[in-house]
Amino acid sequence: MFAAPRKSVRRSAIEAWNDVSRPARPILRELLIDGPRTRTALARSLGLSTGSLTRLTKPLVHAGLLVERGTVHDPVNGRPTRPLDIVADDYHFLGVKLTADRLYAVVTDLRARIVAEAEEPLPDTSPRAVCALIRRVKDRLARTAPPPAAAGITFGGSAVPPGACGAGSGTGYDAPFLGWRGVPLHAHLREAMDIPCVAGNDVAALAHSQHWFGAARGLDAFALVTVGAGIGYALFLHGRMVTVSEDDMREFAHHVLDPGGPLCPAGHRGCLSAYLATDCVLAAAATGLRRPATLEEIVRLAGEGDPACRHLTRQAGWAVGAVIATIANLTTVRTVIVTGESVPLARAASEDVGRGIAHRRLHGRASLDHTLLPAPFTQWARGGAVQAIRAFVLNEPDSGAAPAGRQSATGR
Numbered sequence: 001m002f003a004a005p006r007k008s009v010r011r012s013a014i015e016a017w018n019d020v021s022r023p024a025r026p027i028l029r030e031l032l033i034d035g036p037r038t039r040t041a042l043a044r045s046l047g048l049s050t051g052s053l054t055r056l057t058k059p060l061v062h063a064g065l066l067v068e069r070g071t072v073h074d075p076v077n078g079r080p081t082r083p084l085d086i087v088a089d090d091y092h093f094l095g096v097k098l099t100a101d102r103l104y105a106v107v108t109d110l111r112a113r114i115v116a117e118a119e120e121p122l123p124d125t126s127p128r129a130v131c132a133l134i135r136r137v138k139d140r141l142a143r144t145a146p147p148p149a150a151a152g153i154t155f156g157g158s159a160v161p162p163g164a165c166g167a168g169s170g171t172g173y174d175a176p177f178l179g180w181r182g183v184p185l186h187a188h189l190r191e192a193m194d195i196p197c198v199a200g201n202d203v204a205a206l207a208h209s210q211h212w213f214g215a216a217r218g219l220d221a222f223a224l225v226t227v228g229a230g231i232g233y234a235l236f237l238h239g240r241m242v243t244v245s246e247d248d249m250r251e252f253a254h255h256v257l258d259p260g261g262p263l264c265p266a267g268h269r270g271c272l273s274a275y276l277a278t279d280c281v282l283a284a285a286a287t288g289l290r291r292p293a294t295l296e297e298i299v300r301l302a303g304e305g306d307p308a309c310r311h312l313t314r315q316a317g318w319a320v321g322a323v324i325a326t327i328a329n330l331t332t333v334r335t336v337i338v339t340g341e342s343v344p345l346a347r348a349a350s351e352d353v354g355r356g357i358a359h360r361r362l363h364g365r366a367s368l369d370h371t372l373l374p375a376p377f378t379q380w381a382r383g384g385a386v387q388a389i390r391a392f393v394l395n396e397p398d399s400g401a402a403p404a405g406r407q408s409a410t411g412r
Contacts, residue, residue, distance in 0.1 A: 016063050017393055024056045025394050028065070028086060032111065032393065033212050036069050036083035057084060064090075086110060093392070094138050094151035094195070095385030097202055097377055098122065098130065099229070100177040104377040105137045107145045108385040110393065112213045116145035117378050125178045127185055131192035138193070150195055150392040152384035153185075154202035156230050158246045173199065174246070177229070198391045203232035203249075204241065205383030206375070210337055211236060212386060215371045221333045225323060226375070227276040228340035235331060253277070257322045262315070275319035276342045284312055299344045316342065317349030321356020324370045329361060339373040347372050 020028065026046055031037060037045075043053040060066040061084075068082040088110040097104040099122070107116040118137050122130065134153065142148070157175030160182055172182035189197045207216075207224040216222040220239045226232035231253035235242040244252075254264065254271040261270025264280055274280050278295065285293045288308025293301070301309040320343075324336045338346070346353055353372070357365055 029394055031086040036085040038081050038083050092146040092148045093385040093388045094148040095381040096134055096153045097380035098155040104381040106378055106381040107141050107148055112382055112386050116141045127183045127188045131188040135192045150388040151197045152388035153199045154205040154384040156202055158201055198387050202380055203234055205387045207234035209383040209386040215337050222335040223327045223333050224337045226340040227342040229278050231273055257319055275315055299348045302348050313345045313349040314352045316345035317352030318356040320346040321353040322360050325357045325360035328368055335369045337371045337373055339375040343372050343374055
């Protein structure tokens with residue numbers, strides 16, 4: 001599933017996961033997300049006979065990928081049993097989130113529990129320099145945390161089809177914040193890293209992280225909206241992420257909520273970006289306060305009653321509510337997660353979030369489940385680790401990231 005890195009590290013572990021049969025991978029996914037399960041419960045949830053389950057899990061136990069936990073009472077058959085569990089502590093993954101000027105990294109275990117983290121400035125955004133920095137951060141984290149078996153690198157951008165950047169170029173990447181266009185990132189990662197890597201969109205990675213290990217765990221349908229330096233969107237239906245292109249994302253960011261609302265830099269009045277994009281909020285605050293201010297300061301001053309900042313938080317709260325209701329109306333999903341650095345603005349005006357929902361949703365407002373989730377950059381980096389876990393452990397084709405060196409466009 002991965003191209004071989006420049007030097008092979010923990011190759012036996014990688015081969016052990018790669019050798020897992022396709023019919024057995026749903027078992028791994030079930031145990032990874034839900035924790036220890038009895039064989040009876042696993043067989044029932046996966047629609048397998050107990051004999052088939054035993055046949056599929058026996059080689060996984062023998063390979064050390066699954067273990068039997070302590071004896072418990074099985075409520076179905078009334079007999080004592082030893083639940084199966086995935087070996088989460090023996091495998092670790094590096095997750096990286098790139099912004100325009102910083103690198104955030106975490107090391108997680110197989111269940112995406114963070115065991116180490118780091119942050120570095122990004123003075124040089126050339127692909128070769130970025131990959132070299134990722135390698136240095138990985139090596140530094142490995143001095144105090146278990147060495148990762150694979151890595152996931154995420155950023156605001158998308159893959160372009162193989163060959164679009166020239167004959168034999170493979171998958172390239174566009175990343176506007178980093179100044180990348182058609183960058184053959186795979187080649188740079190192969191040169192710099194000694195472990196397999198995947199690379200892909202940061203919003204998709206964060207959404208998968210929430211789906212498996214966060215606020216959307218166990219849901220078949222939900223939407224995630226990110227608000228901050230950029231506006232992002234991810235939609236899950238029937239347990240799978242819907243394909244969203246960069247053009248789709250731009251249209252979503254400039255979806256008009258109120259034609260009489262504030263102006264965004266692109267000239268749209270009342271679009272989502274005008275209300276919630278960081279640069280728009282900071283520009284409006286600077287106008288109202290007659291001086292620059294940070295997002296944290298805006299929230300604090302709003303709480304102290306400053307009229308300009310209070311107006312901004314109320315606008316943000318209404319916009320978040322309006323977009324939650326709009327997504328629910330158009331997609332029929334009932335759960336919407338809103339996260340990102342602008343979320344504290346809306347959290348400071350929670351009553352206006354409800355007002356925005358009521359403005360767009362005539363009936364069934366109580367049936368919507370929305371979460372305003374602060375997202376420090378370590379959580380974005382954790383999304384990168386989850387992308388590596390999905391690709392490395394389950395070989396899922398819709399991981400939202402392309403393995404470095406494999407000529408494959410990003411999936412759903």
